Amino acid sequence: MPAVLLRRAAARGDPLARLLRDPGLREEPHAVHEQLRARGPLVPSALGPVTTSHAAASELLRSERFGVGFDWSTAPRPLRRLLEFGDDPAATGVAEPPSMLVVDPPDHTRYRRLVSRSFTPRAMAAAEPVVQRTAEALLDDLARRARGGEVVDLVAAYAEPLPVRVIADLLGVPWDRQEDFLRWGAAAAATLDPGLPFRRSLAADRALRALHGFLREHFARLRREPGEDLVSRLVTGTGEDALTDRELHATVMLLLGAGFETTVNLLGNAVVLLDRHPDQWRALAADPAGWPLAVEEVLRHDSPVQITGRTVRTDTVLAGQPLAAGSRVTLLLGAANRDPGVFSDPARFDVTRGNARDHLAFSAGIHYCVGAGLARLEGVVGLRALTERFPDLRVAGRPVRRDLHTLRGFARVPVTLR
Numbered sequence: 001m002p003a004v005l006l007r008r009a010a011a012r013g014d015p016l017a018r019l020l021r022d023p024g025l026r027e028e029p030h031a032v033h034e035q036l037r038a039r040g041p042l043v044p045s046a047l048g049p050v051t052t053s054h055a056a057a058s059e060l061l062r063s064e065r066f067g068v069g070f071d072w073s074t075a076p077r078p079l080r081r082l083l084e085f086g087d088d089p090a091a092t093g094v095a096e097p098p099s100m101l102v103v104d105p106p107d108h109t110r111y112r113r114l115v116s117r118s119f120t121p122r123a124m125a126a127a128e129p130v131v132q133r134t135a136e137a138l139l140d141d142l143a144r145r146a147r148g149g150e151v152v153d154l155v156a157a158y159a160e161p162l163p164v165r166v167i168a169d170l171l172g173v174p175w176d177r178q179e180d181f182l183r184w185g186a187a188a189a190a191t192l193d194p195g196l197p198f199r200r201s202l203a204a205d206r207a208l209r210a211l212h213g214f215l216r217e218h219f220a221r222l223r224r225e226p227g228e229d230l231v232s233r234l235v236t237g238t239g240e241d242a243l244t245d246r247e248l249h250a251t252v253m254l255l256l257g258a259g260f261e262t263t264v265n266l267l268g269n270a271v272v273l274l275d276r277h278p279d280q281w282r283a284l285a286a287d288p289a290g291w292p293l294a295v296e297e298v299l300r301h302d303s304p305v306q307i308t309g310r311t312v313r314t315d316t317v318l319a320g321q322p323l324a325a326g327s328r329v330t331l332l333l334g335a336a337n338r339d340p341g342v343f344s345d346p347a348r349f350d351v352t353r354g355n356a357r358d359h360l361a362f363s364a365g366i367h368y369c370v371g372a373g374l375a376r377l378e379g380v381v382g383l384r385a386l387t388e389r390f391p392d393l394r395v396a397g398r399p400v401r402r403d404l405h406t407l408r409g410f411a412r413v414p415v416t417l418r
């Protein structure tokens with residue numbers, strides 16, 4: 001039903017519906033972002049108000065007047081029935097409760113406290129050798145293939161396996177299931193797009209069931225023989241730290257999926273952008289101290305998570321406009337990160353941009369990305385190691401975009417390594 005409504009709205013020219021449906025806008029959504037920006041900080045759409053403004057988005061993400069949970073209590077009864085009917089724990093996705101992404105305090109606070117201990121700066125410093133080793137091992141494989149001078153898909157050979165193996169390692173999940181994780185993760189990522197067409201939502205449903213099945217067996221193993229890893233800790237938590245089965249599935253599925261489905265886009269986007277700006281790539285090769293800022297600029301310029309939303313908790317005013325409790329606001333994070341009021345000449349890619357870090361690519365407020373430190377580490381270590389090993393790497397052919405709207409990245413990036 002949402003897919004049909006969205007298709008109709010897109011056909012009528014509704015800008016947000018077009019951004020969520022029109023495959024042509026996956027490559028270049030920025031013209032539509034700028035049309036919206038020209039109309040003001042908060043623009044009506046078929047899905048409610050939408051913002052491209054950095055200030056309005058920051059306020060939405062940081063203020064307690066806005067939350068993430070949907071309020072269905074006022075929805076028409078048939079719709080509520082349909083939702084209850086469709087609520088199946090064995091196929092719950094990453095954007096459905098009790099995933100912390102879509103849960104408000106106090107539950108959100110509880111879930112977040114349990115996982116964030118594993119992503120502190122100290123934990124990330126300890127993870128650095130794992131990221132470096134994983135990158136080097138993948139680059140060794142690539143080097144063997146490069147001897148033949150063949151064109152290699154950098155996404156399949158590097159951008160995907162690097163974050164999958166690292167998050168699997170951190171979570172204590174065996175990465176010999178890498179291919180399964182990638183398949184399940186892609187399906188879970190597709191469910192982030194509102195109004196997914198019927199056939200794709202069926203495929204996502206099948207993949208989510210398989211992923212939950214794997215997690216069920218994995219949790220049973222850890223209950224018998226817990227290790228030192230985060231998932232063992234979550235599985236064996238007691239008292240305040242105890243999670244129900246459903247909470248456990250939601251939390252681990254989110255960590256696993258978010259752990260690679262986003263970083264793969266950061267790495268792919270970075271390589272394509274740097275290939276288009278070879279002078280900047282050469283400068284980074286000469287002075288690797290520039291990588292942390294370069295990663296921020298990639299996140300700003302081509303934000304892997306383009307869209308999120310917030311629910312208005314109490315009647316309020318935002319950017320001078322009244323918003324009713326229960327209404328939903330869409331945040332175009334990728335557009336907020338190109339707000340000319342914050343970033344000068346925002347469409348320009350500049351790895352030395354001083355305030356690149358002011359982007360909202362990792363969100364802000366209480367839902368600020370738990371894995372931001374890990375993603376930054378993978379970006380810096382992954383791109384630095386790639387550049388050192390293959391200084392003459394070039395994109396060879398047309399990169400293919402992923403068939404997604406909420407996430408922005410490439411499915412394939414053909415390269416030669418020389």
Ligand code: HEM
Pocket residue numbers: 100101102112167254255258259260262263266303304305308309360361362363364366367368369370371372374375
């Ligand atoms: C470039 C890579 C990444 C990007 C761009 C990214 C982006 C985001 C964004 C935008 C949100 C918040 C959405 C909102 O406020 O509505 C988020 C939340 C989250 N991210 Fe990331 N992420 C990345 C990597 C990771 C990694 C590696 C992990 C692994 C642990 C991770 C785990 C999470 C979790 C658990 C949340 C939910 C936090 C909460 O709701 O409190 N992310 N991420």
